[in-house]
Amino acid sequence: MQIIQPHYHGIARTAQDYERMAMSGVVAVAEPAFWAGFDRLYPQTFLDYFRQISEFEPTRAAAYNIRHFCWVAVNPKEAENPELSYEVLKHMPEFFEKPTVLGVGEIGFHKTTKNEEEIFEAQLELAMRHDQLILIHTPHLQDKVRGTRRTLEILAHMKVNPDRVWLDHIEEHTIRGPLEAGYWVGFTLYPITKCSPQRAVDMLERYPRERILVNSSADWGPSDPFLLQQCVLEFRRRKHSLQAAIDVFHNNPCRFLGQNPKFDIRPIRVASL
Amino acid sequence: MLSAPEVVELYFLETRCALLDIAATLDRLDRAAETSAPGDDPRVSQLYQALELLADRATSGDRVERLLQLFSDLD
Numbered sequence: 588m589q590i591i592q593p594h595y596h597g598i599a600r601t602a603q604d605y606e607r608m609a610m611s612g613v614v615a616v617a618e619p620a621f622w623a624g625f626d627r628l629y630p631q632t633f634l635d636y637f638r639q640i641s642e643f644e645p646t647r648a649a650a651y652n653i654r655h656f657c658w659v660a661v662n663p664k665e666a667e668n669p670e671l672s673y674e675v676l677k678h679m680p681e682f683f684e685k686p687t688v689l690g691v692g693e694i695g696f697h698k699t700t701k702n703e704e705e706i707f708e709a710q711l712e713l714a715m716r717h718d719q720l721i722l723i724h725t726p727h728l729q730d731k732v733r734g735t736r737r738t739l740e741i742l743a744h745m746k747v748n749p750d751r752v753w754l755d756h757i758e759e760h761t762i763r764g765p766l767e768a769g770y771w772v773g774f775t776l777y778p779i780t781k782c783s784p785q786r787a788v789d790m791l792e793r794y795p796r797e798r799i800l801v802n803s804s805a806d807w808g809p810s811d812p813f814l815l816q817q818c819v820l821e822f823r824r825r826k827h828s829l830q831a832a833i834d835v836f837h838n839n840p841c842r843f844l845g846q847n848p849k850f851d852i853r854p855i856r857v858a859s860l
Numbered sequence: 861m862l863s864a865p866e867v868v869e870l871y872f873l874e875t876r877c878a879l880l881d882i883a884a885t886l887d888r889l890d891r892a893a894e895t896s897a898p899g900d901d902p903r904v905s906q907l908y909q910a911l912e913l914l915a916d917r918a919t920s921g922d923r924v925e926r927l928l929q930l931f932s933d934l935d
């Protein structure tokens with residue numbers, strides 16, 4: 588089955604991961620800009636990182652027939668440093684011109700501080716001015732409810748078009764607000780700290796599936812890109828059709844990401860089963 | 861051996877995850893029972909008995925053994 592992995596931090600993973608993903612059906616990944624595990628000191632470091640994910644990483648993925656797209660942003664954690672963030676923001680529009688950059692992400696809250704909020708709003712404003720898609724990280728664990736609530740308030744206040752926004756790392760306690768307001772939501776499958784494949788399928792069964800994106804993130808921390816395939820298997824073993832699986836794990840990413848014409852992979856219909 | 865605070869530090873998230881998995885399974889079972897007959901599989905009662913056993917904080921430190929007994933055919 589063809590799968591799109593819409594949230595994948597390729598620079599933190601090996602070529603073998605790309606190879607195995609290709610062998611298990613992954614045809615495209617999208618790589619948001621995120622925290623490197625330490626706070627960077629120089630704006631230029633971000634710009635080289637954006638070059639890495641928009642120029643070099645597509646060549647690594649291409650070696651395994653995987654299309655690679657990306658997002659640029661100052662991540663929520665480093666947004667705590669506004670001076671650095673504004674320097675980076677000045678240069679982000681240059682990257683919007685690149686052939687595989689889809690939008691601004693991942694932005695949002697980590698600890699829901701004043702500085703984070705200021706930079707979140709500045710990046711939303713930048714994205715809207717340049718007609719970019721928006722990917723929002725919602726906080727981890729005990730900070731998730733508060734951060735998601737504040738995120739929704741800010742999006743509503745700034746009148747951001749919900750069709751163009753994806754809130755990621757959504758779980759059972761944060762799903763209703765974003766879906767009711769018309770945003771796209773993402774389930775991030777993690778071994779321990781976020782959502783499991785089984786719980787993701789539970790939510791796929793409980794809520795309308797048209798605006799749900801499932802991903803397994805995969806980064807430099809404890810994570811596993813193949814939780815996505817495990818989720819496909821869980822979905823199929825609960826008796827959902829192949830077409831329903833393709834709709835969630837391939838076509839939904841096409842429909843959201845394809846709002847940016849650079850993402851040119853088209854939804855698939857199974858001709859006969 | 862670890863100190864008590866170290867045990868919490870090392871195992872809190874894993875345990876939280878295990879509890880969420882249990883909650884998800886019980887929710888799934890309830891939803892399924894809305895559309896199909898729940899039946900009277902004794903294993904469901906075993907699960908709830910196990911949860912009662914775990915909910916008692918002032919108990920002896922042989923919870924695992926007692927759960928395994930609960931899940932055993934004894935006659």
Ligand SMILES: [Zn+2]
Pocket residue numbers: 594596619621693804
């Ligand atoms: Zn991420």
